[in-house]
Amino acid sequence: MLVSTARLHSVLKTAVDGIIVIDDSGTVLVFNDACVHLFGYERDEVIGKNVSILMSEDDAKSHDAHIKRYLDTGEKRIIGQGREVSGCHKDGSPIPIELSVGEADTSEGHQFIGIIRDLRARKAFEQRVRDLQSNLVVMTRVNALDEMGAAIAHEINQPLTAVMLYLQTAARRMKTLEEQDPQLLSIMTRAVDEADRASKIIQRMRSFVEKQEPQKVGVNLASLIDECVELVMLGHKNDNINVISNFSDHDYNLTVDAIQVQQILVNLIRNACEAIKDCKKQEVYVDVDIAATDVFIKVTDTGPGLCEEVREQLFKAFTGTKRRGLGVGLAISRSIAQNHGGDLFVEPYVKGKGATFVLRLPLGLDGADGQSNLASASMI
């Protein structure tokens, strides 16, 4: 008996999870060290009291009735299965916990044992991922507008240049003709004016976009990649898809606009996951090559690869074959990369190999990039 008491004492002391034992009236008999840490109460503040002081107000009111109902009817509501509930810290703040309850018939009567897992870290992580996601959504929208503006400006520039020059040349030629037609000339002049108006709109769009420079800060590259992988995996929880980052140098920092680079990587990894949906082997690898002046981040899938014709179309806006989205993803990603002084491209097709997208980012000139002893800059 003495041995088993000592053993129980040791278990209670070492357990990471909170352990509470109550009798059939709800009075606390055991309150272990993990509980002291979790709830902020000392052991003697809780032992002998009703367990309801550790609960949210609503649960506290009905807890005694729950025990009574169970003892009367034997109907199990929580016993034998875990459940997420809200506990109450000594300072009154709610604590998200997972509670599982067991029961025991002892010589001292019916007792209930509660095992309590602290969910604060998990909840905080989930919140962080949600924030990150909504951040990305907002940034993607803002960027999509900017980049679409820039893409439209660029695409329209060429035909507009041709229209303008053709018209000006035609007007010039008409003036040299022997038979003058003042009305035709006036129409031509007005056409030139309208082409000019369109040019000015394009220039305004361009100068608006040019005002927006990337916000570069030092970020930890390995963490940045890991977060991107996490974000994409959230959408593929039930698939057999496996995304593997082979870069684990957590001392390596890079000066970039973290959100923009994340947008590109999330886009690339998502595309890769999409590409391997029907494949036998469903893996996506993220690799990093660090060269003298640039960092190359490569996203490779185990899909069928991209043939030459498709590769040429990939980065043009509005040419996508996906039913969802606008087909500007890669076009935007590339222009973000170029705005960073980098680039985005696909490695040439190799039969039997998947596609590899390469994001090139230039290393900062100020020596801030690379192995750093500074407290590694977190990206959010």
Add this chain to the structure above:
Amino acid sequence: MIHVIEDDFSVRDALQHLFTELGASSCTYSDAESFLNFLKQVTAKDCVLVDLHLPGISGVEVIKYLRELSDPPHIVAITGKSLAEINKAFTGIKRPPIVRKPLKEECLLREMDLGTALNSA
């Protein structure tokens, strides 16, 4: 002679029509590679109009080649690129006159030394 290096067919064609109308003879190339074949024939009397955003060898590279000639021609760059991209492309390199797209006749002719090109026509 005016050499036009521009990958967009319509822009190239429109420029050629304009120069013909002005009485200047011009030669057009759709990329830097095909122009560089004729590099030796370029003289100081020529004017080279080069788009910065070319497939393959870039416009900036072409400008470097031209400047190494013993008798370099007048060079004008045309581009639809953003200011940031232009700045980056010319980091550490002297800029030629640059006309941004959409091109207008008067802006273009202002930067081109057309007197020379016209005389040599």
